[in-house]
Amino acid sequence: MKRTLVAFGALILLAGLPLFAQAQEDSGLDYFGGLHKKGSQIISLTTGAEIPLFILPADAQATESTPLGIGASFSLNYQYFIANRLTIGGSLCGAFNTTVGGRTLFIAPVSAKLAYWWGRQPIEYSASLDLGASVLRLSGNGMITPFAKLGGGAFYQLSEAWSLGAMVYGWLIPELHFGTYADLTRYGTFLEISLGAVYHF
Amino acid sequence: MKLNRHAIAALALLAAAAALTLAGCDNTYGVFHEIQTEKAQVGTDQFKNATVKALGEDDANYFAVMAKVFYRAKAGGTWTVLPVGTAQDTAYYCAGFAFDSSNAIYVAAADSASATALKGIFTRSSSASGWTRMDSGEFAGKKVDALYYVKDTLFVEAHTDAESGSAYYLYYWTGAAFAGAGLSSLSLPIQGMAYGGSKYFAMTNSVIYASASNNGFSASATSTPGSGEVLCGLASDHSGNVLATTAGGGLYTWNGAAWSSATVKSGIKLGALAEVPKVPAGASYSLLISKHDSTYGYYEYDIGASAPRLGSASDAVFVPTSSNYTTAIYEKPVQAVYYSASMKTILIALAAQGTDGYALYSNAYSTSWGGWTAE
Numbered sequence: 001m002k003r004t005l006v007a008f009g010a011l012i013l014l015a016g017l018p019l020f021a022q023a024q025e026d027s028g029l030d031y032f033g034g035l036h037k038k039g040s041q042i043i044s045l046t047t048g049a050e051i052p053l054f055i056l057p058a059d060a061q062a063t064e065s066t067p068l069g070i071g072a073s074f075s076l077n078y079q080y081f082i083a084n085r086l087t088i089g090g091s092l093c094g095a096f097n098t099t100v101g102g103r104t105l106f107i108a109p110v111s112a113k114l115a116y117w118w119g120r121q122p123i124e125y126s127a128s129l130d131l132g133a134s135v136l137r138l139s140g141n142g143m144i145t146p147f148a149k150l151g152g153g154a155f156y157q158l159s160e161a162w163s164l165g166a167m168v169y170g171w172l173i174p175e176l177h178f179g180t181y182a183d184l185t186r187y188g189t190f191l192e193i194s195l196g197a198v199y200h201f
Numbered sequence: 202m203k204l205n206r207h208a209i210a211a212l213a214l215l216a217a218a219a220a221l222t223l224a225g226c227d228n229t230y231g232v233f234h235e236i237q238t239e240k241a242q243v244g245t246d247q248f249k250n251a252t253v254k255a256l257g258e259d260d261a262n263y264f265a266v267m268a269k270v271f272y273r274a275k276a277g278g279t280w281t282v283l284p285v286g287t288a289q290d291t292a293y294y295c296a297g298f299a300f301d302s303s304n305a306i307y308v309a310a311a312d313s314a315s316a317t318a319l320k321g322i323f324t325r326s327s328s329a330s331g332w333t334r335m336d337s338g339e340f341a342g343k344k345v346d347a348l349y350y351v352k353d354t355l356f357v358e359a360h361t362d363a364e365s366g367s368a369y370y371l372y373y374w375t376g377a378a379f380a381g382a383g384l385s386s387l388s389l390p391i392q393g394m395a396y397g398g399s400k401y402f403a404m405t406n407s408v409i410y411a412s413a414s415n416n417g418f419s420a421s422a423t424s425t426p427g428s429g430e431v432l433c434g435l436a437s438d439h440s441g442n443v444l445a446t447t448a449g450g451g452l453y454t455w456n457g458a459a460w461s462s463a464t465v466k467s468g469i470k471l472g473a474l475a476e477v478p479k480v481p482a483g484a485s486y487s488l489l490i491s492k493h494d495s496t497y498g499y500y501e502y503d504i505g506a507s508a509p510r511l512g513s514a515s516d517a518v519f520v521p522t523s524s525n526y527t528t529a530i531y532e533k534p535v536q537a538v539y540y541s542a543s544m545k546t547i548l549i550a551l552a553a554q555g556t557d558g559y560a561l562y563s564n565a566y567s568t569s570w571g572g573w574t575a576e
Contacts, residue, residue: 059237061522067239101239101528102557105232139527140496141230175233184231 031084032124033160035200036117042079042087043201046167048194049073050095050107053170056187064100071097071105073192079115089113091130093149095171095190099138107173107190109134109147119155124163124198127152134173148172155198163198229515238522242529244559244575245280247271253550253560256539257300261328263541263548265561265576266298268316270308273576275544280576285310286323286332293320297348299355304328307335307355309345317344322357322379339372339379352396354415356382356403360390371403373415383418384410393435397443398457400424404435404445426453426460438476438504439486446471446490454504465502465509469494475538479518481545481566487518489547491535498530499538499549519547519570529562529573549573 031037052068072095079089095107111132119125134147148171155165171190177183247267255266262272269291270283282291285308294316297309304327312318322336322345335355343359346369350356355374360367371384371391382403384391389405396402403410403418409432411424425432431448438444443455450469453460465471472491479485488502490509500509501518510516512530513523520526533551540547545566553560562573 055233055237059234062237063240067236099236099239099528100241101524102242103239103528105236136232138232138235139531141227141232141235143230143232144226173233175231177228177231179228181228181231184229184234186231186233186237188233 032117032119032157033121035160036081036085036119036124038081038083040081041201042077042081042089042117042198044077044079044196044198045075046077046194046196047072047074048167048192048196050097050171051191051193052097053189053191055189067100068105069098069100071095073194075194075196077113079113081117085117087113087115087117089115091132091149093134095192097190103139106137107134107171108137109149109171109173111147111149122157124155124157124165125152126155130169136173136175143175145173145175149192151192153196155196161200163200165196165198167194167196168192169194235524235527238524239528240525240572242559242562242575244561247280248553248560248576250554250557251560252536252552252554254536255298256537256548256550257298257306258539258541258543259300259306259328260304263563264298264300264306265548265550266295267560268294268313270295270298275541283308286321286334290320296345297322297357299348299350301350301355307348307350309348309357311345319345322348324355335374336379343370346390349391349394351394351401352415354401356394356415358391371418375416380416382416383412384420387420392432395435395437395443397437397441398455400443400455400457402435402443402455404432406432408432409435409445424455424460426455427451427462433471434473434491436474436476438488444474444476444488446474452488452490452502452504463504465490465500466492466494471500473535473537475540477519477538477540477547482542489519489535489538489549491538493534496532497534498526498532499535519564519572521570521572525572529558529575532556533558533560548576 050071050073075093077091079087081087091111091113093109097105111130113130115126115128117126130149132147134145136143149169151169153165153167155163157163169192173188175186177185253265257264265271271280272283273280284291292313293310294313296311299307307324309322310320319340321334323332325332340359343361345359347358357372360369369387369390371382372379373382391403393404401412408423409425410418412418434446436444445453448470450466452463452465470493474488474490476486476488490500490502492500498512502509513526533553537550547564549562551560559575561576563576564573565571
C-alpha cells in the first residue's frame with residue numbers, strides 16, 4: 001500500500017511539471033535552442049528501477065501481498081519532432097523482476113511513442129505516452145500483451161547535444177486471455193523510475 | 202494487382218510479426234496469475250542447492266539421505282544429522298539407507314573422508330532403540346553402494362573396482378549374517394529392487410533379475426520387459442504389481458504372471474516412481490513419475506490412462522496451484538518420492554544444485570493436498 005501511495009504521489013508530481021515549466025518559460029520561442037523544433041531528432045537511453053505496483057483483479061489463491069520484488073528496467077528510444085515540441089517515435093524496453101518463488105519475470109515492450117517537449121535552458125521536460133505490445137516471460141512460458149506507458153521526466157542540458165535527467169513512468173500491461181481461460185486475464189501495473197541520457201541531433 | 206518489393210517486404214515483416222505473436226502466446230498460461238499465487242519457500246539451509254537421494258520414516262521420524270542421514274520428528278521440528286551406531290557417530294558418509302514397515306532403519310556408514318571404507322551397517326528397531334552393527338567382515342575389499350529393504354529382507358549391493366571394470370554383488374541378510382543372494386560379478390550396478398507377484402526383482406539399467414526367494418537370484422534368471430529398453434525406475438504398487446519405467450517414456454507392469462507395457466510419454470526419459478492415493482486413504486491412486494524432458498519434475502499418471510498429467514496441470518491432483526509445482530519442483534531432477542500413510546504426507550527428494558532452491562519438500566493432505574512446502 002505504501003509503495004502504491006508513493007507511486008501515485010510521483011505521478012501527481014509529474015503531472016504538475018507542465019505548470020511549473022510554463023511558469024519558468026518566458027517565451028520559449030527558441031524552442032530550447034532549436035532542439036525542440038520540427039525536424040529535430042532525439043535518441044535516449046534510460047536505466048532504472050522497475051517497481052511492481054499491483055496486479056488486478058486479486059487472486060483468491062494468493063497468499064503473498066507482494067509476490068514481485070523491485071527489479072530493473074532499461075530502454076532505448078528514438079523520437080522525431082513532427083511539430084515544434086511534439087514528437088513521435090518508438091521505444092524498446094526491457095525489465096526484470098524476481099518473484100517470491102525465486103523466478104524471474106521478463107518484460108520486453110516494443111511501443112510507439114508520442115511525446116511533448118518543452119523547457120528553458122538548461123532544463124528541458126518531456127511528457128510521453130507509449131502504446132505497443134510486450135513480451136511477458138516466466139519459467140519458459142509467456143504471452144504477448146498490449147502495453148501502455150505514461151509519464152515524463154526532466155533533463156539538464158550538459159552540452160548542445162546531450163542532456164541527462166530522471167524520469168517516472170507508469171506501466172500498464174493488460175494480460176488478456178480468451179475463451180475458457182478468460183479468468184486468467186490480469187492487469188499488471190509497474191512504476192519505472194529511471195535515469196536517462198538524451199542525445200539531440 | 203502487382204506488389205512491389207517494398208510491399209512484399211512489409212507483408213513478410215507483418216507475417217513474421219504475426220507468427221511471432223502467435224508463437225509467443227499461450228492462452229492457457231496466466232503469467233500474472235502464476236505470480237499472484239506464488240508462495241515464498243523458506244526451508245532448511247542444508248537442503249538448499251543440495252541433493253537428497255533417499256527418503257524414509259520410522260515410528261516417530263522422517264529421514265532424508267544426503268551425504269549423511271538427516272531426520273526430523275514427524276510432529277515437527279528441525280532437521281538434524283542422525284547419529285549412527287553405538288558410538289553415536291555423526292562423522293560418516295551414508296553409503297546406503299533402508300527402512301522396513303516395522304519401524305526399523307538400516308544405515309551403511311562409510312568413512313566420511315574416503316566415502317568408501319565401511320564403518321559398518323547398523324540398524325535400530327525403532328526410534329527408541331539402540332543401534333546394532335549387522336556386518337562382520339562380509340564386505341572386506343568391497344565398497345557398499347546401496348541398501349534395499351524388500352518385502353522381508355535387507356539387501357546390500359557392493360562392488361569391487363579393477364582396471365578391467367567394476368564388478369557388482371548382491372547380498373541379503375540371513376538373520377545372522379550377510380550372504381550372497383545369487384548375483385555376483387555383474388558388470389552393471391543394481392539400481393532398484395522390488396517385490397511383487399511372489400517374486401523379488403533386482404534391476405540394472407538393462408536387465409531385471411527375478412527370484413522366488415531372497416537368495417535365489419541368478420544371472421541367467423531374468424525377467425526383463427521389452428527389448429533393448431533402458432530401465433530407470435522400479436517400484437511396487439498397492440496391488441502387488443511391480444512397475445518399471447524406461448528412458449523411452451514407457452511403463453512396464455508385472456502382474457504376477459507377465460509384463461505388460463504402457464506408454465506414459467513417448468520419448469521422455471522417466472525415472473523414480475511411487476504410488477500415492479489421490480485422497481488418503483482412498484482406493485484411487487496416481488503414480489508420481491520422475492521425468493526429464495526440456496525440464497525435470499514429475500508426471501502424475503493414472504495406470505491405464507492415455508496420457509500423464511504434468512505436475513503443474515490445471516487438473517493436477519497434488520498441487521493447489523501450478524505455481525506451487527513450478528517454483529518448487531519444475532527445474533529439479535526427482536530422486537525419490539515417498540508417501541507416509543500415517544501422516545498423509547508425501548516427501549519428494551530432488552537434485553537442487555544450481556537452482557537456488559531446496560532439495561526436499563513435503564506435501565500434506567488435510568481436506569485437500571496443501572502443495573509442496575520446503576523442508
